[in-house]
Amino acid sequence: AQTVTQSQPEMSVQEAETVTLSCTYDTSENNYYLFWYKQPPSRQMILVIRQEAYKQQNATENRFSVNFQKAAKSFSLKISDSQLGDTAMYFCAFMKRTIYNQGGKLIFGQGTELSVKP
């Protein structure tokens, strides 16, 4: 069975600074996807960034980037130039790759609550 662990329940960062959220996972699978989702206060969960395990290059989306270390089973999220709107709960998630994406179940970590301070 796969597990995802986020060891930082809460973090805070000053506006415009950089912050890194940690995530480790455990799996015996070789083909899988990793995700970071963001859940702002009282708003819907949205996808921040996605990494495919067979790709060595780290994914980047504007101010968001990941450090994917497959051998170490680590998948951290770096937020550069933090903005007040980045305040949210962040979830790391794992999905086993299937042929037809039938089901495509996500396994979530516990979440990290990030506060960006002015």
Added chain:
Amino acid sequence: DVKVTQSSRYLVKRTGEKVFLECVQDMDHENMFWYRQDPGLGLRLIYFSYDVKMKEKGDIPEGYSVSREKKERFSLILESASTNQTSMYLCASSPGGRGPGEQFFGPGTRLTVL
């Protein structure tokens, strides 16, 4: 614009009541999911469905059932609500076929069972 809607944002029910939570997606997605979200535990999968009338148990199906009679609609049923089912319930959908299958989430229903 992609949309997943849930029938209620807040719901208060009494112990023993039968509770229906409805989810509708307008993206013609094959897969639909029900999660519950609890502090310190993240999201845990209750049930999912990869086709109409098809369902599979997730990690915590006890005390819940689901129904998917139409592709766009996925209902979660609490047969006899209990206080330990007080939680935030999130619905999600994703496309079928090959690919990373990003899940799109609804706004959530915060259920309180008294």
